[in-house]
Amino acid sequence: MTSGGALTELVGDDCRVPCVDGTERRYVNLDSAASTAALPAAARAVAEFLPTYSSVHRGAGYKSRRSTEAYEHARHTALEFARGGAGDVAIICRNTTEAINHLAYRLGLEPDDVVLTTVVEHHANLLPWGRLCRRRYVECATDGTFDVADVVAAIGTPPTPRVLAVTGASNVTGWMPDIEAIAEAAHHHGVPVVLDAAQLAPHRAIPSSVDYVAFSGHKMYGPFGAGALAGPAETFRHGDPFLAGGGAVDLVDLDEVVWTAPPEREEAGSPNVVGAVGMAAAIDELGRIGWPAIVAHERQLARRLRRGLAAIDGVRVVGPPLDTDTLAIATFSVEGAHHALVAARLSAEWGIGVRHGCFCAHPYITRLLGISPEEIERYRTALRGGDHRAMPGAVRASCGISTSAEDVDALLSAVTAIARSAAEGEPPPVAYEQNPATGDFWPVADVPGWRPDDKGTGASCAVG
Numbered sequence: 001m002t003s004g005g006a007l008t009e010l011v012g013d014d015c016r017v018p019c020v021d022g023t024e025r026r027y028v029n030l031d032s033a034a035s036t037a038a039l040p041a042a043a044r045a046v047a048e049f050l051p052t053y054s055s056v057h058r059g060a061g062y063k064s065r066r067s068t069e070a071y072e073h074a075r076h077t078a079l080e081f082a083r084g085g086a087g088d089v090a091i092i093c094r095n096t097t098e099a100i101n102h103l104a105y106r107l108g109l110e111p112d113d114v115v116l117t118t119v120v121e122h123h124a125n126l127l128p129w130g131r132l133c134r135r136r137y138v139e140c141a142t143d144g145t146f147d148v149a150d151v152v153a154a155i156g157t158p159p160t161p162r163v164l165a166v167t168g169a170s171n172v173t174g175w176m177p178d179i180e181a182i183a184e185a186a187h188h189h190g191v192p193v194v195l196d197a198a199q200l201a202p203h204r205a206i207p208s209s210v211d212y213v214a215f216s217g218h219k220m221y222g223p224f225g226a227g228a229l230a231g232p233a234e235t236f237r238h239g240d241p242f243l244a245g246g247g248a249v250d251l252v253d254l255d256e257v258v259w260t261a262p263p264e265r266e267e268a269g270s271p272n273v274v275g276a277v278g279m280a281a282a283i284d285e286l287g288r289i290g291w292p293a294i295v296a297h298e299r300q301l302a303r304r305l306r307r308g309l310a311a312i313d314g315v316r317v318v319g320p321p322l323d324t325d326t327l328a329i330a331t332f333s334v335e336g337a338h339h340a341l342v343a344a345r346l347s348a349e350w351g352i353g354v355r356h357g358c359f360c361a362h363p364y365i366t367r368l369l370g371i372s373p374e375e376i377e378r379y380r381t382a383l384r385g386g387d388h389r390a391m392p393g394a395v396r397a398s399c400g401i402s403t404s405a406e407d408v409d410a411l412l413s414a415v416t417a418i419a420r421s422a423a424e425g426e427p428p429p430v431a432y433e434q435n436p437a438t439g440d441f442w443p444v445a446d447v448p449g450w451r452p453d454d455k456g457t458g459a460s461c462a463v464g
């Protein structure tokens with residue numbers, strides 16, 4: 001990394017955006033944990049592929065053969081990335097959410113089965129299990145972490161869980177549980193491990209010790225709509241696939257179906273070959289850049305970001321102690337300022353993109369913020385009536401390979417100004433109005449990009 005620079009550039013890094021003072025600023029993207037921009041190599045691979053785009057596994061023409069080849073090559077790349085071995089398959093999905101739903105269905109869970117998971121999880125690794133069977137949770141401490149010993153105790157409690165579903169890295173705190181130790185303990189009890197690698201995959205190598213891996217291309221610089229689920233082919237060899245339809249069968253009669261072998265058995269319908277090509281190219285490019293460079297770059301950013309925010313008067317960073325090795329993510333609150341207002345001001349006044357709210361991890365954020373049961377009941381009642389204004393939450397800044405130290409410093413200086421104005425009761429330079437239906441704030445302004453008519457481009461963070 002050049003001093004203070006990005007590790008590599010992404011498509012759109014030079015984008016300028018309108019601000020409420022009527023000027024344009026370089027967009028400072030600190031929302032990589034949500035979705036990343038494309039690596040130029042991924043965008044190039046997609047552009048080069050498109051002229052030969054055609055059906056996959058459904059045509060005898062030359063272009064179909066080329067498309068099928070490209071798709072199968074992408075599958076191979078995804079499987080290798082997930083550290084899949086002999087006997088494993090990669091199923092191309094839309095994203096991590098679809099991958100975990102897919103797996104949950106294919107494990108043939110019974111209502112009395114138990115899946116062990118944790119309160120740190122994203123909703124994508126909680127809800128798919130909860131509608132099929134019982135869940136047992138590993139609790140976290142007030143700093144949002146748990147010990148391997150807590151997991152070991154939960155695994156050993158009868159009945160033995162069918163699987164352990166755990167995140168590789170929290171999308172809220174960037175904390176990374178010790179997956180190798182957890183997997184060893186789970187395997188000791190014969191419990192397979194499902195890794196939600198949505199956040200881990202773009203930042204660290206996938207641990208080889210887990211049994212199933214789910215990840216999303218749009219979080220790892222291949223934003224073309226594909227993700228993957230990798231795991232033993234045996235899981236998918238018998239029983240009904242998650243999706244039923246064309247491409248998944250060997251034989252169909254009006255009252256009979258013979259499903260084909262995995263992975264095709266699991267991919268009914270025409271696949272997203274463009275997404276798969278983009279994701280594979282992003283994986284190849286990450287491999288070319290290499291984990292040592294990525295980890296070194298992001299460790300520097302993590303330190304600068306988390307320590308910098310924590311040093312600002314009136315700012316509280318949630319999560320593990322500041323010397324913990326986390327992803328370059330910081331979730332914070334500003335005393336006296338609504339989280340949605342902080343995010344709106346960062347965007348409208350400084351051109352900085354962050355996320356606010358609960359980050360699709362309601363159980364985790366209520367623990368991190370220490371919200372009392374009475375408060376939870378109060379906002380739940382308001383929410384049921386369609387009012388999102390009092391929804392608790394925080395602000396999240398997250399970095400990736402194209403984030404620079406200057407980007408982090410831009411955030412630190414903007415948050416310092418917001419915290420100071422909140423402490424001194426000083427109003428923002430423009431008034432902001434809160435939308436009860438979303439909880440989001442919008443500036444009252446008459447400049448390009450921020451007029452009332454531009455509200456259509458406002459992105460609500462309310463849906464978790």
Ligand SMILES: Cc1ncc(COP(=O)(O)O)c(C=O)c1O
Binds near residue numbers: 033095360
């Ligand atoms: C830890 C974690 N798991 C799962 C998901 C769901 O990913 P997707 O929206 O790509 O399905 C996310 C998304 O933010 C995440 O951060």
